[in-house]
Amino acid sequence: MSRWEKLKRNPRAAWAAFILIAVLLAVLPFLADTLLSRSWVRIIDFVLLYIILALGLNIVVGFAGLLDLGYVAFFAVGAYLYALLASPHFGIHLPFWALLPLGAGVTCIFGVLLGAPTLRLRGDYLAIVTLGFGEIIRIFLNNLNAPINITNGPQGVNKIDPVSFGGFSLNQSHQLFDINFPSVHNYYYLFLALTILVIFISMRLQDSRIGRAWVAVREDEVAAKAMGINTRNIKLLAFAMGASFGGVGGGLFAGFQGFISPESFTLIESIMILCMVVLGGMGNIAGVVLGVVLLVVLPEALRYIGPFEQALFGRVIVDPADLRMLIFGLALILVMLFRPAGLLPSTIRKREFEAEDEVEAQNGARA
Amino acid sequence: MTLLEARSVSKHFGGLLALDEVNLSLQNGEIYGLIGPNGAGKTTLFNVLTGLYSPDHGEFFFNGEKLIATKPHMIAERGIARTFQNIRLFGNMSALENVMVGRHVRTRAGVIGAVLRDARTREEEDGIRSRAFALLQYVGIAEYANNLSSHLSYGDQRRLEIARALATEPKLLALDEPAAGMNATETAGLKKLLEIIRGDGVTILLIEHDVKLVMGLCDRVAVLDYGKKIAEGSPQQVQRDPAVIEAYLGGV
Ligand SMILES: Nc1ncnc2c1ncn2[C@@H]1O[C@H](COP(=O)(O)OP(=O)(O)OP(=O)(O)O)[C@@H](O)[C@H]1O
């Protein structure tokens, strides 16, 4: 039994751990702000944003086993939807509470639209086609500035409304109980709340009739069909759910950044999100979260290489930007070599060891 | 009463006629054997029946109605469940979860229910779990409920496939060589299980190479050879049929 399992069986320890984590998360931006710097709070905000995105992709790739390389398309659609409906570009300024569900809904539809033509494809073929769709969306965004200017083309959309609730704008500092909450801190709490919601939804879905159907399709589509699963609908549902997470992430990104352009939604972005899912452990929610934390934080932490070299050798020998990507790539390769199932693979294997307990319990209940 | 009727069902792959105007009719509650040499078209008949392939022509009538729905999941919904010759379990799911997947077609909960986990969904989920566990006990592998299905022995995997198929509440259970890879004891156990299943009102369509099992278990047997039905009748009749002897020995 792992330490984690033991923890779960001890309610008091579990509560203590829970409270500890909750307090830590509550003060995290202040910790990062004082111990590191304000820019680290921003990085943490991005960690949360990417957790939302990666968990969306995890539904498609991890749960349902559909290799989607165009996931960034939904991120883009969500971001542009927010940007166009809350910026001076069209002069429309919808409130955040309306934009969030609208973004989820519209990207949901996009998920179905882009998913439907790929239903018969699997593996490599699916990857290639979704990759194409991702690029098509980006190219559309790049070119939809003429004859009618919808997306403002490569210039992108500027002056996007910050997220605000009534008059409470997250873009300004707020004073509460004599504590100053700068903008990045405000966004942190919003993102944290939505991240927790997305984790909650993922967990609930995974452990449900729908979640089992996804895994069944992933494991053996023919058998899944023969057992009465409408594989077409269940795959579309995976695309739709994944897309809506992406759309929510996109909206948050647009409001947070205040500016978006097609450049933010390139193939490399799709691949980064896929790496986060695969590195941590496909299909395992905790694994995906870990993957995101590592892949967002590691490149940022590796920025300190420059000053480090300077201090060590008195001059910068290797360009830190190059070295950064080199170490980053190496780390990825090492993980895939030594932990091919990801850092935290799905826990199903652990359950084998509990089998005996459960049977005894069940038999005891019956006797 | 007739449960399943195949009317001149044909299926070809390229130039190969895998099924040639096959007619079958299964009575409610019987165990109907389907035998024939390798490549005779038995599995193909299953695949056509369960909607994985569409027949070139011919049709199936099930429970008095035409099986128009050719989608596999609709066939399952109508009450036909199957197992596979080359076992097709969900390898990375536990045995219990495999059977729980079988409950999919008889349950309703969607995304909203899954997320909110309201009283109805919880009740349904509990029902799925207890029913699945009961089915594992029914086929005699409850002790492996939480093992990965790919870690079970061959014989137990075959039993698990049967449990998963039963979870869909079929009227007709189609088994493709369930005794393949089993030793004599396991086969005897399987025979007992199939008799119990039939006793519980499920009609069984059985493809099997194990002659002893077929003779001891089936009420009627049909023989396929090169896609054609060459004989039908009680096991004893079929065994004596010269055409059958020719089919089995002629090719050797
Ligand atoms: N998908 C397919 N594509 C092409 N040919 C096929 C296909 N499925 C089956 N066949 C061919 O159809 C014929 C009948 O095959 P089938 O699997 O139905 O035989 P079978 O009676 O089940 O044999 P066995 O006892 O070996 O399982 C064989 O010649 C086989 O090669």
Ligand SMILES: [Mg+2]
């Ligand atoms: Mg066969």
